[in-house]
Amino acid sequence: MTSSGDSSSSSNDEFQKQLASLPKGDGWGLDDNLCLYQDFWVYSPQLKGVAEFQRDFEAADSDILLSTLPKSGTIWLKSMAFAIVNRARYPVSSEQHPLLTSNPHHLVHNIEYYQSFGTYNSLTDFVSSQYSADTSRLLATHMPYHSLPESLKSRTSSSKIVYLCRNPKDNFISLWNYLNKRGPNITNPFPIEKAFELFCNGISLFGPVWDNVLGYWKASLENPEKVLFLKYEDLKKEPKSHLKKLAEFLGFPISVEEEKGQVIEDILKLSSFEFMKSLSVNKEGSVNGLGFENKIFFRKGEVGDWKNQLTSSMVERIDRLFEEKLHGSGLVFES
Secondary structure: OOOHHHHHHHHHHHHHHHHHHOOEEOOOOOOOOEEEEOOEEEEHHHHHHHHHHHHHOOOOOOOEEEEEOOOOOHHHHHHHHHHHHOOOOOOOOOOOOHHHHOOHHHHOOEHHHHHHHOOOOOHHHHHHHHOOOOOOOEEEEOOOHHHOOHHHHOOOOOOEEEEEEOOHHHHHHHHHHHHOOOHHHHOOOOOHHHHHHHHHOOOOOOOOHHHHHHHHHHHHHHOOOOEEEEEHHHHHHOHHHHHHHHHHHHOOOOOHHHHHOOHHHHHHHHHOHHHHHHOHHHOOOEOHHHOOEHHHHOOOOOOOHHHHOOOHHHHHHHHHHHHHHOOOOOOOOOO
């Protein structure tokens, strides 16, 4: 007879063997290596959560999954979606709104990071303790589409997936700046030239970037009622129309009465980069076990900041690379 302790130990041994066998990549100056798992790169401490999410998660019809690459507008999307879905429970204009007192990462968890949000025996335990079965569960991930749990991708499920992407040049600059505020990079910044080389070789968190973006893009074309594909730059240009589109897609449309009552403007203000950055909750504290100070999630939030940090040769290379990788897909990023 095998005890539960023996079973757990055996499972951990198998996981460690799998981890040891995976190809390794540079961790952008951080202590942990990136591991190549199912054709995308993930930090080794996060691999267990990634594998459990894929293997054990069972989607409900009312589930909503928000997907992004790191530093592609994740907090903005989480804030907007949370405000939209919960506005009956938490009026947007309320002085007690959760977004005023909690970092968005604490309200909408990246599910593959579940071990960082407390002590849980498994992802299943985490989900059951954090989410009620009788409400729409707002979840988040950085994982590529091809590695999502089958129950989320199934055409027979009514669950929704929203993907937000960003111009790869701004995505790179934001990610590089962000990772340089962590661990050994704080006192010894990782050179931008090395980071750029890794990025263009596809070695970045949950990358290659082009594969991550294209997976969701193709899924949105094949099943637009299931997958909504958004661009950060489009949200910046036309926030009202895109927020209405997002609310409609999620199944929580903005009514005529709400629109007259400035609900759209209130949500946009509540979730805006400038307002979120100004809140004390986003200036202090950290995101639990992730070890990320809340303040490092807010830098500039601008479109086109890459112009201030990339050389002309870098711009030429990345533009040529993405033109090649996205060729024939119909997906284009503005230069």
